[in-house]
Amino acid sequence: MARVEENKLVKRSALLEAAFALFVERGIIRTSIADITKKAGLAKGTFYLYFKDKYDISNKLIARKTADIFNQSVEALRKCPQDCFEDEMIFLIDDVIRQLNHDKILLNFISKNLEWGIFKNAIMEQTEEIGLDVMDYYQDMIARSGKRFRDPELMLFMIVELVGSTIHNVILFKEPVTLEVLKPELVRTIRLIIRDQEMDGSID
Amino acid sequence: MARVEENKLVKRSALLEAAFALFVERGIIRTSIADITKKAGLAKGTFYLYFKDKYDISNKLIARKTADIFNQSVEALRKCPQDCFEDEMIFLIDDVIRQLNHDKILLNFISKNLEWGIFKNAIMEQTEEIGLDVMDYYQDMIARSGKRFRDPELMLFMIVELVGSTIHNVILFKEPVTLEVLKPELVRTIRLIIRDQEMDGSID
Amino acid sequence: MARVEENKLVKRSALLEAAFALFVERGIIRTSIADITKKAGLAKGTFYLYFKDKYDISNKLIARKTADIFNQSVEALRKCPQDCFEDEMIFLIDDVIRQLNHDKILLNFISKNLEWGIFKNAIMEQTEEIGLDVMDYYQDMIARSGKRFRDPELMLFMIVELVGSTIHNVILFKEPVTLEVLKPELVRTIRLIIRDQEMDGSID
Amino acid sequence: MARVEENKLVKRSALLEAAFALFVERGIIRTSIADITKKAGLAKGTFYLYFKDKYDISNKLIARKTADIFNQSVEALRKCPQDCFEDEMIFLIDDVIRQLNHDKILLNFISKNLEWGIFKNAIMEQTEEIGLDVMDYYQDMIARSGKRFRDPELMLFMIVELVGSTIHNVILFKEPVTLEVLKPELVRTIRLIIRDQEMDGSID
DNA sequence: CATGAATGAGAATTCATTCAT
DNA sequence: AATGAATGAATTCTCATTCAT
Numbered sequence: 001m002a003r004v005e006e007n008k009l010v011k012r013s014a015l016l017e018a019a020f021a022l023f024v025e026r027g028i029i030r031t032s033i034a035d036i037t038k039k040a041g042l043a044k045g046t047f048y049l050y051f052k053d054k055y056d057i058s059n060k061l062i063a064r065k066t067a068d069i070f071n072q073s074v075e076a077l078r079k080c081p082q083d084c085f086e087d088e089m090i091f092l093i094d095d096v097i098r099q100l101n102h103d104k105i106l107l108n109f110i111s112k113n114l115e116w117g118i119f120k121n122a123i124m125e126q127t128e129e130i131g132l133d134v135m136d137y138y139q140d141m142i143a144r145s146g147k148r149f150r151d152p153e154l155m156l157f158m159i160v161e162l163v164g165s166t167i168h169n170v171i172l173f174k175e176p177v178t179l180e181v182l183k184p185e186l187v188r189t190i191r192l193i194i195r196d197q198e199m200d201g202s203i204d
Numbered sequence: 205m206a207r208v209e210e211n212k213l214v215k216r217s218a219l220l221e222a223a224f225a226l227f228v229e230r231g232i233i234r235t236s237i238a239d240i241t242k243k244a245g246l247a248k249g250t251f252y253l254y255f256k257d258k259y260d261i262s263n264k265l266i267a268r269k270t271a272d273i274f275n276q277s278v279e280a281l282r283k284c285p286q287d288c289f290e291d292e293m294i295f296l297i298d299d300v301i302r303q304l305n306h307d308k309i310l311l312n313f314i315s316k317n318l319e320w321g322i323f324k325n326a327i328m329e330q331t332e333e334i335g336l337d338v339m340d341y342y343q344d345m346i347a348r349s350g351k352r353f354r355d356p357e358l359m360l361f362m363i364v365e366l367v368g369s370t371i372h373n374v375i376l377f378k379e380p381v382t383l384e385v386l387k388p389e390l391v392r393t394i395r396l397i398i399r400d401q402e403m404d405g406s407i408d
Numbered sequence: 409m410a411r412v413e414e415n416k417l418v419k420r421s422a423l424l425e426a427a428f429a430l431f432v433e434r435g436i437i438r439t440s441i442a443d444i445t446k447k448a449g450l451a452k453g454t455f456y457l458y459f460k461d462k463y464d465i466s467n468k469l470i471a472r473k474t475a476d477i478f479n480q481s482v483e484a485l486r487k488c489p490q491d492c493f494e495d496e497m498i499f500l501i502d503d504v505i506r507q508l509n510h511d512k513i514l515l516n517f518i519s520k521n522l523e524w525g526i527f528k529n530a531i532m533e534q535t536e537e538i539g540l541d542v543m544d545y546y547q548d549m550i551a552r553s554g555k556r557f558r559d560p561e562l563m564l565f566m567i568v569e570l571v572g573s574t575i576h577n578v579i580l581f582k583e584p585v586t587l588e589v590l591k592p593e594l595v596r597t598i599r600l601i602i603r604d605q606e607m608d609g610s611i612d
Numbered sequence: 613m614a615r616v617e618e619n620k621l622v623k624r625s626a627l628l629e630a631a632f633a634l635f636v637e638r639g640i641i642r643t644s645i646a647d648i649t650k651k652a653g654l655a656k657g658t659f660y661l662y663f664k665d666k667y668d669i670s671n672k673l674i675a676r677k678t679a680d681i682f683n684q685s686v687e688a689l690r691k692c693p694q695d696c697f698e699d700e701m702i703f704l705i706d707d708v709i710r711q712l713n714h715d716k717i718l719l720n721f722i723s724k725n726l727e728w729g730i731f732k733n734a735i736m737e738q739t740e741e742i743g744l745d746v747m748d749y750y751q752d753m754i755a756r757s758g759k760r761f762r763d764p765e766l767m768l769f770m771i772v773e774l775v776g777s778t779i780h781n782v783i784l785f786k787e788p789v790t791l792e793v794l795k796p797e798l799v800r801t802i803r804l805i806i807r808d809q810e811m812d813g814s815i816d
Numbered sequence: 817c818a819t820g821a822a823t824g825a826g827a828a829t830t831c832a833t834t835c836a837t
Numbered sequence: 838a839a840t841g842a843a844t845g846a847a848t849t850c851t852c853a854t855t856c857a858t
Contacts, residue, residue: 043840161369192396451819573773600804655844
């Protein structure tokens, strides 16, 4: 990579990190472009060479941070193979929860955005940059499991939404229960959902 | 009630309705206090006699609208008694989804907020004003059912979060599936959750 | 005095005292009519039944507080007769300084206003209400002294301005010297001024 | 100096001059930032690139204008050497009074502020910008005089306060006497103060 | 007399965006 | 590519004053 190109990446990263620090510190609304460039040690005008506006950088950030989480969990799963699809899913969810519980700032920033639209966009956009396609990986997991599910994407959707929306309150406010209480119940429920979605499984 | 007090209620309502219309039309950020008062036909300063700022009126609005939805569904359930607790829950959820599917504007406004913190605050605050305590009603439903659950509040929490976070994407963006596809799966999953939470029930 | 009249005086006093407390606490500019009436336990509109605006009450207050100081010092002088005009003046000044040094809040409020225009207005206006005419008293002091001065009013003016403007800095900021250091020098200087103004006295 | 830096100085000065004109015309309270920038031919936001708020520019202005007066009088004294310290002081005071009597607008703006705190701050801050240290000059005058005073700073303090607080009323309102009447008395009094402060001098 | 809801002009301040250097 | 001075629209919020009750 040319020296110039490297330099541009450095500046882009500086802006992203500065924005992240400020967004979690005082919220997106209360953060101005000037704040971001000042923290990044760059001039105000420079911002516009890399991002369209505050919401552009915010989306890029959610995408990057969300992908980071998943990549790390997938990596952990690779190092620690599980016996079956169900266990692999539980392992991934458990690892994501562990990461978010450890980094509450990050959780606060992305949890409200751990929903389908952003989730998919995040995964898609990052695919190019980072080279990991979580959706591909998910399809792979299903293929390897040898099982067939009524609607694999819908299943993932429900699981992601259930996990994402419950842990936010639980980790940040311990409401209505603590994480220790929630987790086993969540695991039970997810196993129920997976089994129920298996083509041979039945509800009654 | 004195004439003056009546008048104040009218103005408060005018502000709430104007704010609601604008918030759903162009979002909270893009709505100014001036917009709200202008639409309500009042002077700018009058706003501050009733609400602290934009976020105050927004919270009051979410509380009021959320409570309205639940009250209406509870009312519908009263007129249409169900056989068992499980069916009552499904009925309520079905009715809430029906209302939100019918009024997408309302859905867009509150769906992101149909989460535990706001949900409970909404119910609490509205209890005084409106005289219906949804939590009481829920306890009542459980008592009438004659069943015992491991953690009734946690159960409700998971159901509310699962429903709230899935229908937002599905109704508004038809992503990743349509409502017609989601609903039966959601109903199945909720029945699974309820049965799994029954004290006699077991996962395997 | 009729009950109604008494009541009006009570309200007027409540407003004056509330205004004083707020003016010294946060300054005139940062105090609103609403603040004053709220602190006085009255309705906003009531303010306008007693005062024209914020500056009206501020002037009345300076007048009242300044007159209080002088009245008290004159009273002290009555109880503690001095031998000659010069000593009487020093006694009065000493007592005023003592009062202001004791009540720095009051000092802060009136010291910048202890100047001729307000001083005279204060004395004049209060004359009616309180029944003590400081200027009359001053004339009286001079008459009793048996001395003649080149310009008695000018002499008083210079003394009042010199004392008023020096003690403000000295008491509040101890700048450029402390009150203990200033006072003997001030007394010396005032004696010089008085002697110099005596018709028989000469500068060279 | 770079073109940009020059331009910034021009804008800063434009704001200061516009503010001064408006402050003396209608008072600080009745002047808005918008008024200032409009008069300076700049955009409202530009104000905040140079000053924190109205009180910031007001203080800078007092400092600058006060220093201007003193510098001019010191310059006049240089061109017109006096025989002794006492005469030099009288010359300076006379020149300051002459300037203020000539420019009543300026007098009205700074006279209330011709007191110790601001006076010293003004002198200090301006020292850097303008390169004249009035306090140094004063020390110099004393050194050259060959005389010793009990407390030179206290002496200056009393003189500045006496002159500053008396001429305000006298020049602007001719109260309680005209400037013609006041000046000889003031000169007499100042000579008395200086002589009384001389280490060999005595009050009796 | 007293109240306090309502007004709306007006003030301070912020900030995304542009553009000359 | 990078800068940062300048812009001015937009927004929030205050508050003196009025007036119907």
